[in-house]
Amino acid sequence: MTLDYRMEVRRKAVHLIGLAFLAVFWSLGRTTALWIIGVWFAAESCIEAARLRSPAFNRRVLDLFPGIHREHETRQVSGIFWTTLGCWLTLYGFGDRPHVAEAALLYQVFGDLAAALVGKAFGRRRIGIGFKTIEGSLGCFAACLLCGFAAGLRGGAPWAGAAAATLLELLPLPFNDNLWLPLGSAFALWCVI
Helix, strand or coil: HHHHHHHHHHHHHHHHHHHHHHHHHHHHCCCHHHHHHHHHHHHHHHHHHHHHHHHHHHHHHHHHCCCCCCHHCCCCHHHCCCCCCHHHHHHHHHHHHHHHHHHHHHHHHHHHHHHHHHHHHHHHCCCCCCCCEEHHHHHHHHHHHHHHHHHHCCCCCHHHHHHHHHHHHCCCCCCHHHHHHHHHHHHHHHCCC
């Protein structure tokens, strides 16, 4: 395993926080989950604001978690900020449809993870959008399809959700795909179901 691949695995481990959010949703319900994730988001926002205002604090925070941030995140909010916001908005907007919300959060965790790791390991054919590859997108689609079935989606919904999540992971959308992937795929599922 190359150093670059190991670094990508570390970066994508941040997505596992989505599983914690999902566990809170499953065990405590939508309202409590929104409060808990909302408090976490407020704390994370304060850390991000302080980090971006103080170079010394920024260095300390980044040194605590070596290798999980991308270079541009030393000067911008981190992926964990966008992951948390995307999960909170998804549960807020679609938490009344548990299969939709569950699938979307699973897409965010495993689809984005599969896209990056499969793309790094096997990606040969670039799509032309940044560093994205056909192999990474196929990995994302396969992981999302499995997540859709695991979340209890039936009929065409798992296929439509996986396609939407893959497209959202692929496109160079503003801010961060960790915001748009769960939210947009939940909307696509809501439309289909």
